[in-house]
Amino acid sequence: MIKHKTKSEKSLKNSLCIASLFTLYTITQAKELALSFDDGVNPQQNPKAVQINQQILDQLAEHQIKSIVFPSLVKIGDYQGKQLIANWGKAGHLIGNHSALHQNLNKSNITTQQYIQSIQDADLVLNTLPRYKRIYRYPFLKEGNTVEKRDAVYQWLKNNQYALGGVSIDASDWFYNRKYLQYTKQADTEKLQRLKQAYIWHLLNRAEYYDQLAVQTLQRSPKHVLLLHVNQINAAFLSDVVTAFKQQGWTSISTKQAFDEPIYTQQSRNIPAGESVIWSLAKTQGKELCYPAEDAPYELENLKQHQLD
Structure with missing residues (x-):
């Protein structure tokens, strides 16, 4: 007989996972990290789009980091947004494909045909940009809620020479x-400073969590790729983030170097499919997992730790 966990048992498990995350980051071995950025910004919707885009590029240049941006057409808008993405290629960064419509393949109302068409539509717009490569990133990191959808998209990507x-x-x-925008609107400089520390802690913590999970799963620390977005908090704090990672023993590498790592060619065997490649592989191996980061409640605990709301 299968014993279903009670609500209190689930809550206890989440609490233990949350508590464990607050003990994680210790320097254990040389660790390598590449940065990647999703979505892009739309100048027609965000008056700070040009500034956000350039500040991120400037900070990457300051630290001599070569990255990759995965633009989604619905996120960048028309010509002006495309030109901001072109600036990434001109600065020596790779440009990938994040689809036209930023759809979640794990949603039952999204068909395989609709999803593939969205990839093709984005390719038609982006393929004239400098340093554009057929590298596809799934929106929300969701790779399919059925075997048929998961495998059909994998096969289409393979047939059309797309890397993952x-x-x-x-x-x-x-x-x-969101918190950065809230505190900026309130002109609360004290909270913004505490938020910077909370944000850096969050990213270091996530990196350490996944690195330790990788060591458990792969018996080694791989070349890591961190998911970020082209947004205002990264425009403000990216240089501080990079410095903090260096202080914790991480070495910066290019995304091109990182994608030579074999784990990025592996296809998920799970249903639903997706998430971090490390998390997905650990799930396939049947390891006890807390949760994917994007679905986690623990950010609120981190805010409390830094006296934020």
């Missing part, structure tokens, strides 16, 4: 960006 633009380290920078 996976991530090993998932993170909730979107959550912290």
